[in-house]
Amino acid sequence: QKEVEQNSGPLSVPEGAIASLNCTYSDRGSQSFFWYRQYSGKSPELIMSIYSNGDKEDGRFTAQLNKASQYVSLLIRDSQPSDSATYLCALANAGGTSYGKLTFGQGTILTVHP
Amino acid sequence: DGGITQSPKYLFRKEGQNVTLSCEQNLNHDAMYWYRQDPGQGLRLIYYSQIVNDFQKGDIAEGYSVSREKKESFPLTVTSAQKNPTAFYLCNPPETQYFGPGTRLLVL
Numbered sequence: 533q534k535e536v537e538q539n540s541g542p543l544s545v546p547e548g549a550i551a552s553l554n555c556t557y558s559d560r561g562s563q564s565f566f567w568y569r570q571y572s573g574k575s576p577e578l579i580m581s582i583y584s585n586g587d588k589e590d591g592r593f594t595a596q597l598n599k600a601s602q603y604v605s606l607l608i609r610d611s612q613p614s615d616s617a618t619y620l621c622a623l624a625n626a627g628g629t630s631y632g633k634l635t636f637g638q639g640t641i642l643t644v645h646p
Numbered sequence: 647d648g649g650i651t652q653s654p655k656y657l658f659r660k661e662g663q664n665v666t667l668s669c670e671q672n673l674n675h676d677a678m679y680w681y682r683q684d685p686g687q688g689l690r691l692i693y694y695s696q697i698v699n700d701f702q703k704g705d706i707a708e709g710y711s712v713s714r715e716k717k718e719s720f721p722l723t724v725t726s727a728q729k730n731p732t733a734f735y736l737c738n739p740p741e742t743q744y745f746g747p748g749t750r751l752l753v754l
Contacts, residue, residue: 574748578744622689
């Protein structure tokens with residue numbers, strides 16, 4: 533079993549729809565969870581971080597964490613073509629001032645078509 | 647760039663050649679990490695340094711070497727022992743969740 537597994541893509545949604553990206557993980561000691569967006573040829577860009585069970589909203593993005601079920605998800609509301617990118621789920625065993633090693637999933641390619 | 651710079655943007659390596667990738671930060675962070683990304687995959691940890699003059703192997707250190715003589719700098723050398731070096735290399739100070747712009751290494 534991979535340490536971090538993301539739903540296989542590519543995922544295609546129409547403009548204005550909700551895109552749902554999922555990630556499961558195996559290490560119950562994980563404390564910090566991140567979603568990165570990566571455009572082709574660019575480095576990953578942090579879009580959401582979540583540390584506690586429940587939902588965290590930031591604009592059109594909502595991250596959901598369920599530590600008991602070991603999954604974290606990202607919802608993108610009112611999807612735009614500019615959201616088309618690869619989304620990477622990452623987690624760390626540490627929190628606080630230094631996150632240490634990040635463990636990544638393989639990424640999910642999202643395409644938002646007009 | 648969030649205070650993290652990497653150079654060059656593209657690097658070409660000939661067979662049997664060692665090449666060095668630069669990572670510099672002006673964030674005054676103690677720790678710096680190097681990751682590698684292969685097409686269609688997530689990032690994997692190569693080497694990391696928690697403090698000046700100290701560094702540790704990550705998950706895929708074979709064929710790589712590093713030094714940490716200054717707090718601001720953490721260069722990564724891809725040696726001739728690394729048989730499959732073509733990848734996107736990213737530097738990250740773990741006190742942030744941000745990455746440098748990356749170096750794409752290609753083999754001639």
